[in-house]
Amino acid sequence: MDMLTIAKQRFTSKHYDVSRRISEQDMQALRETLRLTPSSVNSQPWHFFEVSTPEGKDALLPAVLDFNKERVQKASHVVICAIRKDLNATFLDRLLAQEVADGRFSPEEARNGSDSGRRHFVDLHVNQLKDALNWETHQAYIAMGFLLYAAAGMGINATPIEGLDMEAMDRILKLDEQGLKTVYCVSLGYGDPSDANAVRPKSRLPLQEVYTILND
Ligand SMILES: Cc1cc2nc3c(=O)[nH]c(=O)nc-3n(C[C@H](O)[C@H](O)[C@H](O)COP(=O)(O)O)c2cc1C
Secondary structure (H helix, E strand, O other): OOHHHHHHHOOEOOOEOOOOOOOHHHHHHHHHHHHOOOOHHHOOOEEEEEEOOHHHHHHHHHHEOHHHHHHHHOOOEEEEEEEEOOOOHHHHHHHHHHHHHOOOOOHHHHHHHHHHHHHHHHHHHHHHOOOHHHHHHHHHHHHHHHHHHHHHHOOOEEEEEOOEOHHHHHHHOOOHHHOEEEEEEEEEEOEOOOOHHHOOOOOOOOHHHHOOOOOO
16 A cells, blocks of 8 residues: 555554454564654653453553443453653663664764764753653654554554543553653454444545645
């Protein structure tokens, strides 16, 4: 499928076929897509949790608002996205070590370039603007976009879900203890053929209302 066709054909799944499960091979591709998501200064401030057993999904339900419960229960897999509550020095050192290990930079280049740039932006958001969680949330939503687009390209249906009790999800997944905080979850699976959303025409504002080409 070409990229525009994917954008036109994808839709938010409202009802899943509970009997269909995403293959392990496809899930591995989706996990890898999430891992490859770009983020500001390569900060990767996230952790993703995957649940696919009936018991695991049931355990999430107290944190899922009523209108979304079925979308979690009947989906094949659910991915919960969390962000770090603290972008501390240990984590920044870990990012630097990974960039060096991956051969992206020499240790000197990394320390003088990407690492100092990253520390500058982290300091800006943590200490000056004091909006680090907001900044991290922006990065987390890029991952959502990647996941939704990749899933659609692979013929997998998805539901982006913000309709959650985030604090309840934090408690269920014991995120506080891990220095993490829920941002959203995405259900993945194969849509029930009766899902009316699958055949509703897409509705978006016209291009000229949301996009301006500035030529001079
Ligand atoms: C950030 C975000 C949060 C959303 N939260 C929910 C949700 O909690 N439950 C749900 O059924 N749909 C949710 N949606 C789906 C939107 O309503 C949907 O994307 C929008 O109406 C456009 O329709 P489409 O995805 O079918 O093109 C969410 C979408 C986004 C991008």
